[in-house]
Amino acid sequence: xxxxxxxxxxxxxxxxxxxxxxxxxxxxxxxxxxxxxxxxxxxxxxxxxxxxxxxxxxxxxxxxxxxxxxxxxxxxxxxxxxxxxxxxxxxxxxxxxxxxxxxxxxxxxxxxxxxxxxxxxxxxxxxxxxxxxxxxxxxxxxxxxxxxxxxxxxxxxxxxxxxxxxxxxxxxxxxxxxxx
Numbered sequence: 001x002x003x004x005x006x007x008x009x010x011x012x013x014x015x016x017x018x019x020x021x022x023x024x025x026x027x028x029x030x031x032x033x034x035x036x037x038x039x040x041x042x043x044x045x046x047x048x049x050x051x052x053x054x055x056x057x058x059x060x061x062x063x064x065x066x067x068x069x070x071x072x073x074x075x076x077x078x079x080x081x082x083x084x085x086x087x088x089x090x091x092x093x094x095x096x097x098x099x100x101x102x103x104x105x106x107x108x109x110x111x112x113x114x115x116x117x118x119x120x121x122x123x124x125x126x127x128x129x130x131x132x133x134x135x136x137x138x139x140x141x142x143x144x145x146x147x148x149x150x151x152x153x154x155x156x157x158x159x160x161x162x163x164x165x166x167x168x169x170x171x172x173x174x175x176x177x178x179x180x
Contacts, residue, residue: 014048014049014052015042015043015048016036016042016043016044016045016048016051016052016055017052017055018036018038018043018055019055019165020165020166020169021055021058021062021063021165021169022063022066022067022165022168022169023066023169024058024062024063024065024066024067025054025055025058025062025063027066028054028058028062029045029051029054029055032050032054033046034046034047034050034051034054036051060163060164060165060168063165063168063169064159064160064162064168067159067168067171067173068156068159068160070173071152071155071156071159071173072152072156074152074173074174074177075148075149075151075152078148078177078178078180079145079148081180082141082144082180093115094137094138094141096115097115097116097119097134097138098134098135098138100112100113100114100115100116100134101113101116101130101131101134101135101138102135104116104127104131105131105135110127113127113130113131116130116131116134117130144178144180147177147178148177148178151176151177151178154176155171155173155176158171158173159171159173
């Protein structure tokens with residue numbers, strides 16, 4: 001422990017003028033290789049000039065971007081949780097299967113569902129049963145995706161409309177998400 005240094009943060013005669021701008025600001029400071037913390041009512045940093053420049057340049061749009069990224073990460077985590085155990089190749093085929101199921105259900109023609117017809121044959125079930133399975137799965141996953149995407153978009157829209165750092169940091173975007 002070197003005198004004048006506390007855990008890698010040097011004491012300086014210059015002081016930090018700190019304004020609360022949220023967790024994103026602190027990530028920017030750390031990513032730039034600096035430290036900042038409050039000690040005995042004063043803000044202490046590893047490099048006052050550099051840290052102050054980061055604080056001053058961190059905009060409301062930066063804070064909104066940070067919170068919006070957190071919201072989108074939550075949406076991604078919910079999707080990933082629901083799809084855990086599924087192959088990405090299988091998931092990619094779902095929209096093809098769903099489109100075929102809708103077309104074949106409407107037309108009544110097996111030729112409109114070649115992938116589903118092959119899968120039904122391999123499973124040893126009739127095409128109509130395969131179409132019903134796909135339609136049921138599409139309804140469940142479509143509903144969940146609509147809920148996740150809707151809440152994700154709703155929260156990001158609200159955050160983008162907020163006019164101050166205080167509003168952005170106080171906004172509770174953890175509510176309204178579907179159970180997965």
